[in-house]
Amino acid sequence: MKQANPRLPSLAQVIISLGLFLLMAFSFTAKLGLPIQLALYIGWFIIMALGVWLGHTYKELEKSALNGISNGLGAVLILLAVGALVGTWIVGGIVPTIIYYGLKAIHPSIFLLATMIICSMTSLATGTSWGSAGTAGIAMMGIGQGLGVPAPITAGAVLSGCYFGDKMSPLSDSVILASSMSGVEVVEHIRGMLPIASISYVITGIMFTAFGLHYSGQLDTSQVQTVMDTMQHHFDITPISFIPVIAVLGLLALRMPAFPVISFGALLGMIWAVLFQGSDFLLAFHAAWEPQTIDTGVKFIDAILNRGGMYSMLGSVAVIVFGLGFGGLLEKVGVLDTIAKLFEHKVQSSGSLATSTIGTAFLGNVFGSAMYVSLILTPKICAKNYDRLGYQRKNLSRNAEFGGTLTSGMVPWSDNGIYMASILGVATLSYAPYMWLSFVCIIITIVTSYMGWFVDKCEPKEALGSDEDNGDIPMVPKHQSA
Template sequence: MQQHSARLPSLFQVFAALGLFLLLAFSFTAKLNLPIQLALYIGWFIVIGLGIRLGHRYKDLEHAATQGISNGLGAVLILLAVGALVGTWIAGGIVPTIIYYGLKAIHPSIFLAATMVICSLTALATGTSWGAAGTAGIAMMGIGQGLGVPAPVTAGAVLSGCYFGDKMSPLSDSVILASSMSGVEIVEHIKGMLPIALISYIITALLFTALGLHYAGNVDMAQVSDVIAAMDKQFVITPFSFIPVAIILVLLALRLPSFPVISLGSVLGIVWAIVVQGMNPLDAINTAWAPYSIESGVNFIDAILNRGGMESMLGSVAVIVFGLGFGGLLDKVGVLETIAKIFERKVNSAGSLATSTIATAFLGNVFGSAMYVSLILTPKICAKNYDRLGFKRKNLSRNAEFGGTLTSGMVPWSDNGIYMASILGVATLSYAPFMWLSFVCILVTIVTSYLGWFVDPCEPTAATSTKDATLAPAQVQNT
């Protein structure tokens, strides 16, 4: 058999291919009002054309794309399950009940800080930012709108909490992936993140508290009373509706697989819709597929509750499938590896190392369109610099986690960006400026790394393969 070889792309080829993709992505979404799915679909052929020019065979490129999709299919299943969960929990009165009691209990001045804390605890206990956003996140969005807080601001508080809890939970897929790909034990990985994460969390909580005090003076309590009354009229509000929430959170905290647990939550939602709300059984079952529909006469209630169902997630599924395939092609062609070589020439300290790693992880989200792509490729690309400069691999796993997880929801065409925009009902570019924990955490990481704080030096070694250092793969269950 002939030995087949291919070369890495030049910087010009990389910038030309990625520049064309970014032009398509922004023009389709911002100017032409065309779906991002088409831009990703066309992006496949841009990268395939580059790959063939570099000497790759089409069959190998197609296999790389399908392999990339295969690696992320678990996220697709969870996405569909969460869609069913949202639809049935609205129909069953579970989400309305949380909003109802939340409007009664949470004072407007602490709402944003409370939102971050509640969502972070939910994600920490369950290990899933997607599940936290799809349950506690949706409820807090409803409470926020009832209090008159702008939806993008509330979404920023929700995601600040969700991503903090996700990256500090030993149950999280991002934690498992970032640590295993870097060759670091999970406990050591979390310990490495803890100091910076806590500092950033406190700063962000103070910022949201200050902003909450600003909005507290503008709350129309008469509107809040109208919303509470309308909820009470449209649904049977009862504390028993918290039972499905408690069951699902406990099962996820016990580290049972997310897909069947969230699916069980949908079944409980159907039961509550039939038994508690008195819905027709067929209509209740249908809410797992089609969005729940309500005409209450109150715009706020209709806007927040007319959603859910697997059908509403199909556009997001297409984005994730195309995005994962696009990331697989970029990995095969060597695009991110070429970009990393630019950073490598200027990496000579802990600060520049942290900056380059976070930037590489962010680019993995931008061009790989999925957090999985970012967390898999970043350690592979950056590991040799940590070995060469003499820094422990837990610094690598921490920086890769911060750069990959905390920025994943900021990219409109990434799996997290599409999911969070769909589930919270706010455009990605609208809520991204309010993801304050992400910005604060990344800034604190870079500054402290340049100051030499929270870095762990070791004896420099010859560059070793990340593959050789990687721990035994753990089964990824949550998103």
Template sequence: MNSGTTRLPSMLQVILALGAFLGLAFSFTAELDLAIQLALYIGWFIIIGLGLWLGHTYKSLEEAALEGINKGLVAILILLSVGALVGTWIAGGIVPTIIYYGLQVIDPHIFLLATMVICSLTALATGTSWGSAGTAGIAMMGIGQGLGVPAPLTAGAILSGCYFGDKMSPLSDSVVLASTMSGVEIMDHIRGMMPIALISYVITGILFTVAGAHYAGQVDMSQVQIVSDAMQQQFVITPWSFVPLILVLGLLAKGMPSFPAISFGAVLGIVWAVSVQGLDLRDAVATGWAPAVVDSGIEFLDKILNRGGVSSMLGSVAVIIFGLGFGGLLDKVGALEVIARSFERFVNSAGSLAVSTIGTAFLGNVFGSAMYVSLILTPKICAKNYDRLGYQRKNLSRNAEFGGTLTSGMVPWSDNGIYMASILGVSTFAYAPYMWLSFVCIGVTIITSYLGIFVHKVADLKESQQIQTEVAQ
């Protein structure tokens, strides 16, 4: 085992190892009501055992797990800062103010469409789906429940908007990662995604408009008034509470890294809690760690307002740490590489390339438990198939982005799944069916790829470069 000779696992070994992990994950979450962190913890030793059998040393496997964790430390810092921001923004009356005014101005008929558009613009401007869900997303959840719209449906509209804006923003870390790992310029990557993304956005907007019209007739306006009155009783509602939101979004749009920008927003929340809401300074600062207790007498409203703080994110941090380490171990033993190789004989067209790449990216989220793992491994595994068949790498970066980013929130034990479920207060399995943009975008990508639409071959690139050279001469 320590001779330095290692080998790739067989497909049977991969199936048994990953099957054991999936069995643990589903049984822990769906049947036994146990923490997913325990399933990931045990999963480490399943993959470590496979790695030792394949000739790897324990030291090398441990280093691979730590390397995987290191790749996601930025995500952990952002997660903790968002927790602090949510806690202080609720205490400072910022989130309640957004909910209050939203209930006054948003027409129930277009609420779901407006939710998707607002969240997509926020994510597009800031480049972060997490920050958008933690600010605009929480507010829209409160407005939606005040209007009587089912929480999973509202969450689906929020995530459709957040992930659309995130993957179309040059400020997004997922965009940078997908393009860099595929060897594509960022703006070429975005231009490659744009036609399919816009078509999917329009289709999804129509779906949410239809769904919103259905629920608009069921809105109880007296309930809206009750929620508005409860907000005014619990908090000082003032337009000045929009200032921290504008400042934070402005900093993110200017390109400031998410961690310091969101942390600055948490400080502003403390300032507003003291100066506007009249909290004691010590109590205001404490909301950065644990939420203040809000008792409005309205159950769903209390669930939204009694959340936030760094402590509320510690369970998610554990998931991300174990998940990233699990992904690092899978990369080390070559499990995903073996799966991808088994698909190679079926990859012979643009359509099959799209299916295999999106499938590999999804498996990266399922078994790597993090979007970062998916976006790092997928281009590495699939690139040779694009080169072999003569397709430009921006097809690869687009398909990897769609498969990795758009499915990341669907996996209950992934970093995005855990984060979105905790921040929105809706379980992953409940909101996943309503992530309509993800399903539409992936469907449109596969269909157009098989039809040869929005597909770019290397020959087309060479011809274009030749024409540009001749024109220049």
């Protein structure tokens, strides 16, 4: 029977339920060879059982899970569209052309730095890390393979650039979401992030440059000519193939909806396959669903070219659907609220405030399995501490953004972790150690907050209820960006 006022879970109940989920997630993927989808599927019933024990009805819990899924279906559409785009851009010779000219233009010693800069500029202009990783990111992964750079290191440079540009762009959904949920103007939110983000970007650039200079002497430069010759042999390499790239990035920069724009890019890939690669239209059209089999005789090149298509994204779609529902259940049951209350009594300074906010945002990614869950719940949970201690809300939006956005790609079962692993062809836990911008930015934020730097104070005030401050949970923005 439903109780009049369902209880919040105790800390012990939270630890047991989330501990069971984490145990399953790690054991399934690391020990048993089982897909993470099954762990998320079972995780639903663990949280539902806790919710019923606390006084919720099954119907309420099911509705909260379905609401979580419906709010994030825009991410699923983008995922499928990008899969179609990658498949058709490969058969259309667009990705091979970018790789070919990139190998001609980029020197191995500055490749990692160039990767970060190119991806950050693309993400800054378009406001989407997903779109940037699916276009510039894929091309840089191919160039890196040609230069002999280990894929996890290249992926780290790609994501460092993608996430930096995304969170500094006023076009970004994550920027708009983090600022609006914190009650801060978008421009003010970006200004609040700019000092630490800029310092972190420079430091990360120096790290990638130093690593590239040290590593360039060990690279197998003979692979470069092998890749270029192979691309020329199997594709008609022409500068005209840059037109679809320019068109897609231009439309995204003009703030056109991502789903139709990326789908239009997939259509251009089909047209290019017919006009410039001599492909049959039906075969090119089929590449939007699953990749054509391309056998070049070079194993690592085949791994680059035999990718894409909506079919390859279906496993990721299942993760996102289960993950979004799991996040909806966690919010309904009050799991993150209980965790936040644990931090509340220990938060008495700007340093502990930043640390707890970043930690809460990271937990939102771990247990909510989606960046938007983190960016919605973290400001709602932490806002009262900023008001109570007298710190401006732009500090809240900045810390929530850094903790939620920059760690989203590190969680193997989150929407960003699954997407980036799928699109870049590198396991999440393999590239995560090389996401240097994320680590540098978070460390600098915590250290400077304890030092009292880049912290803006105001008059302390009684915190309003989080629902009054931020309103109801909004629909997830129309295109997912991290």
